[in-house]
Amino acid sequence: MHAFIPDKPYFSPAEIAELLMVSPITVRGWAARGLLRAETTPGGHRRFLRSEVERFLRERETTTLRERPLKVLVIDDDDMHRGFLVEVLTTLDVPVEVESARDGFDAGRKLTDFAPDVVLLDLMMPGLNGFEVCRRIKTDPATRAARVIAMTGFPSSENLQRIVAAGAEIMLAKPIDMPLLIHSLSLSGAGK
Numbered sequence: 001m002h003a004f005i006p007d008k009p010y011f012s013p014a015e016i017a018e019l020l021m022v023s024p025i026t027v028r029g030w031a032a033r034g035l036l037r038a039e040t041t042p043g044g045h046r047r048f049l050r051s052e053v054e055r056f057l058r059e060r061e062t063t064t065l066r067e068r069p070l071k072v073l074v075i076d077d078d079d080m081h082r083g084f085l086v087e088v089l090t091t092l093d094v095p096v097e098v099e100s101a102r103d104g105f106d107a108g109r110k111l112t113d114f115a116p117d118v119v120l121l122d123l124m125m126p127g128l129n130g131f132e133v134c135r136r137i138k139t140d141p142a143t144r145a146a147r148v149i150a151m152t153g154f155p156s157s158e159n160l161q162r163i164v165a166a167g168a169e170i171m172l173a174k175p176i177d178m179p180l181l182i183h184s185l186s187l188s189g190a191g192k
Helices: 013-020 024-032 050-064 079-090 104-114 130-139 157-166 178-184
Strands: 046-049 070-075 096-101 118-122 147-152 170-173
Touching: 013 024, 013 046, 024 046, 024 157, 046 050, 070 079, 070 104, 079 096, 096 104, 104 130, 118 130, 130 147, 130 157, 147 157, 157 170, 170 178
Parallel strands: 070 096, 070 118, 118 147, 147 170
Antiparallel strands: none
């Protein structure tokens, strides 16, 4: 992730969101979890020092420049969409190991056996929906370190708030914008 950081001493959550192409809710989530440390102004507003933003980006970059492939689990009940994502991810110029699951129940075993770094999670699935799957991922000590990127054909502010509250980093609208997905996976520059 080689984001250009403007030359200024501090940034607002909205500026960080625009810079990193995520929602402001994601930035607030990172701050709440201590991943991106914020200073608070006397008026109660969060501000991120340039040095903290640089540290955050360096850490994210080093987690993607690993010796082993990035492990991605795609959970989607749409066979064509799931197959498309698996095909695209396995043809990138960087090492990515991909598994897939057709629903939340199928995902349960794969989450434990495969131990993904990232879960691409469809929200609207029969049986166990994406909101519940995300909540379970994030409350289980064995899986909570996995990053969750939600996907939906029904993007709305309500769905975004619900899935971020369940622990997802970001919600992408279907059809998936592949450059944005690759950027979200911290694989910028990986496309063929």
